[in-house]
Amino acid sequence: MSQLEFYQTRAAEARRDADAATLDNVRDRCLRAEAAWSGMAARAERSEKMRAQLEERKQAERAELI
Numbered sequence: 001m002s003q004l005e006f007y008q009t010r011a012a013e014a015r016r017d018a019d020a021a022t023l024d025n026v027r028d029r030c031l032r033a034e035a036a037w038s039g040m041a042a043r044a045e046r047s048e049k050m051r052a053q054l055e056e057r058k059q060a061e062r063a064e065l066i
Contacts, residue, residue, distance in 0.1 A: 004048060007041035 001009075011034050018030035 004041055004044040007037050007044055011037035
């Protein structure tokens, strides 16, 4: 499981917990957790894309040198 998948899974679990919560403070806590996990997932996704783009540039540069 990738880091991105882990964060997305935790966000989904927090959402399910929020939907099942009967107390407002518990629901609010779960929604805050969902927002935090979703934010971490978004950052991880951006990082993965940036790493892939960097690798593509490096490969293109290596190909030019040959």
